[in-house]
Amino acid sequence: MGYLILSTVIKVLLFPAYRSTDFEVHRNWLAITHSLPISQWYYDATSQWTLDYPPFFAYFEKILSIPAAAIDARIVDLNNLNYDSWSVIVYQRSTVIITELVLGAALLKFIRSAVDPPTQRIISASLFLHPGFLIIDHIHFQYNGFMFGILLWSILMARNGKKLMSGILFAVLLNFKHIYMYLAPAYFIYLLRSFCLSPSGQVEIKNFLALANAVIVVFGVSLAPFALTGQIQQLLSRLFPFTRGLNHAYWAPNAWALVTAADRILLKYVKSTGKHIPVNLAGVASTSRGLVGDTVFAVLPNVKPIHTFTITIALQSIILIKLWFHPTYKSFVTALTLCGYSSYLFGWHVHEKAVLLILVPLSLLAAERHAYFRTFVIATVAGVFSLFPLLFTPAESVVEVVYSIVWFAMIYLPLSKRVYEFPKSLSYVILDIIEKIYLGGFLVLQIFVALFPILSRRKGADASGMEFLPLMVTSVYCSIGMVWGFMRLIFIYLHEDTAYQGQLSTIQ
Structure with missing residues (x-):
């Protein structure tokens, strides 16, 4: 209860803080679902912030729009773009706090059913208070706490042996936000092997039909209104805009950020040495365009969607083979984390916010043993730091840094002792020394990022195209940690002693 009160006070104090365009996105979705018939939800283009989440989230916005209209009718006025009165600010930020109680309830249940409640209490508190x-x-403004609450409820059901309910909850989650498709392969293999098949490999017809019918019903409830109004093709075009480029932004710390940085370095080398190496002129223009857009390489071969898809599927296949032969709860959570991890590192147009798909399930493994804990520390520090550029205003930058340091100290000291x-x-x-040096480098990186604007103004660096250097350096440095964390975790997972793998986690 103390954590709930503390976190609520902090979040209420942040009501006047910086808001990204996502705030107007969700306000516009309130207006769309309240003002228009369901047949027009995925066609409306009054604002550039069109509805592009699955149907359950649209229904969720519809429910939220009802009290919003009662509080202030201008909130749900479709033509009232960029409305930012105090009424809409308080209302929308309050809905995030209230719906996040789904996460809190799941974490509380984890504690109550744990073998080691003190350890699970630390992990649950760390997730509820997570800087992400x-x-x-x-x-910044989104509803990730609510949706990750559903994911954790699903994982909890798997841990408690209620696998049918686990599958149903995950199907529901997919219809709230399709990014969770990154985790779907682990769910598919785990539920198929441990619920739909017997240990000898025989099909459990009753279980198979129960799971299949339940998933069909969930998707039917979600999609039926849009199928009846002929919107399925339009809905899919909104959910999967494949025309976007490889990188969402320079500072989404994955493997492609490292490849992009390598291409930029090679281009500088070619220009400075005059080497006769073919250079793509479109790639030269791409280097100076800034943060978002198609990534065109100047020296290295361009990466296409099929390349990212192939690499991701290949890595996930290795992970899922192990899960197939060892479908324990711990193996499932690790495979779930690795599926999200491989999609994040090698997927097409990955958003930096998707790092939560790694950090949340990885937190459940933090207290397994020292190897998992060290992996958790590296990935968490790199992942959380990579989110700092989302908030570029001075006051919020101070808040995120101070809050993250206090949060990390709160969980690092007790967990490291265990x-x-x-x-x-x-x-x-x-290896331990190298990892500690890398973690210590984040202090140097933060000082550089904080001082760069001051130094650039004095030296006129903005005019020379260096204004994006802090983002690129942040991206590269965090990418190193994220890639290393993935290599660490997949090594641990594949080399875990099978006898140990079959044991229940100490925090179950």
């Missing part, structure tokens, strides 16, 4: 939710939901292992060899000691 504070930055993305309560300042999982500490004495180094087994010199290589472990060396």
